[in-house]
Amino acid sequence: MQVENEVIAITGSARGLGYAMARVLGRRGARLALLDREREALDQAVNALLDEGIEARSFVADVAEESSVEQAFSDICRELGPVSGLVNNAGVTRDGLLVKAANGSVEKKMSLSHWQQVIDVNLTGTFLCTREAASQMIESGKPGVIVNISSISRAGNIGQSNYAASKAGVAALTVTWAKELARYGIRVGAVAPGFIETEMTAAMRADILEKLTHGIPLGALGQPDDIAQSVAFIFDNDYFTGRVLECDGGLRL
Incomplete structure (x- = not known):
């Protein structure tokens, strides 16, 4: 799919990975609809893109x-027209062990609220946005592309019951929707990032970050642009659908 002049919506796009995706797709001529919860950060992102000559609205x-x-x-449909592309990037973490115990006594359990918050944003949010985007694509009669952001953690990771479950669900939905929507000319793919240099990793303790980085075969954290380029590949490749593209520096959890 050539993204030039196409309306592409990106969730969680005020900063980090979402903003990097917006820049890469915007530089290719896409007309961007940036979605986020934070108005101030969202407006800053849009203004920065406009300064680069990229069409974007918040x-x-x-x-x-x-x-x-x-x-x-x-x-979005009223202001820009029906979407031709969607990137489901919005996501949250609420890490913690299922149960934490010492000497046979349970000291702490993952709260239902932390479980539900992650499922609501990462999984239900992907469902809701895809449903609306796919509806617009079908009614416009134009082919479209949907890219979901999964994670290396979809295979399971200690301290991430909620996050791993949500990202495994996203991977399964990618395959399901690719099969369901192909008849309408809609492709659905996913990208599974490894550990990327973002605000989240910047907040980690230095010793933990060093240990984490040492375990990556390429010896470094990924950059947001690495993931953005992976997203762009899925848009570009008209025979890619129903698969998860891993971009993790060779790391496997």
Whole structure:
């Protein structure tokens, strides 16, 4: 799919990976609809893109809320036209062990609220945004591309029951939707990042970050642009669908 002049929505795009994706696709001529919960950060991102000559507009939305997603995509369609592309990038972590015990006594358990927050944003948010985007693509009669952001953690990772489950779910949805939507000319792919240099990793303790980096065969954290280029590949390759593209420096959890 040639993205030039096509409307592409990107969730969680005010900063980090989402912003990097916006820049890469915007530089190829895409007309961007940036979605995020934080109005100030979102407007800053849009203004920075506009300064580069990239067409972008901001849409405040909570991907975990059905009415918010429906309104945002309705607004996108009215202001820019129906979407031809979607990147489901919005995500959160609430890490913690399922149970933490010492000397046979349970000291702490993962709370239901932490479980539900991650599932709501990472999994339900992906479902809601894809449903609205696919509906617009079908009704416009144009082919489209949907890219989901999974994770290396989808295979399971200590301290990430909620996150791993959500990202495994995203991978499964990618295959399911690729099969369901192919008849409408819609391709669905996913990218599974490894450990990327973002605000989240920058906040980690130096010793933990060093140990983490040492375990990556390429010996370094990935850059947001690495993931953005992977997303762009899926848009570009018209025979790619129903698969998860891993970009993790050779690391396997």
